[in-house]
Amino acid sequence: MTNLPLIARDYAPYDTFPEFAEGYTAYLAGRVRNPHGSSVAAQAWDRGAECAMRVQRWTARNVGAD
Secondary structure, three states: OOOOOHHHHHHOOHHHOHHHHHHHHHHHOOOOOOOOOOOHHHHHHHHHHHHHHHHHHHHHOOOOOO
8 A cells, every 4th residue: 555644654664565455444344353363464554544544543633634
């Protein structure tokens, strides 16, 4: 996913894994169950979901819009 927000860099190196983008989009779609069990891929998915949660919360609070 090439259109991740800049905040995704805070999750390096996990932001480079395809599972990170998968977790990001899954969270935005309302799917919060990690399908990867217990692995590095699962950690990347979790961090992607957390990133999406932070972006969604900041958007809801209008952070940085003014």
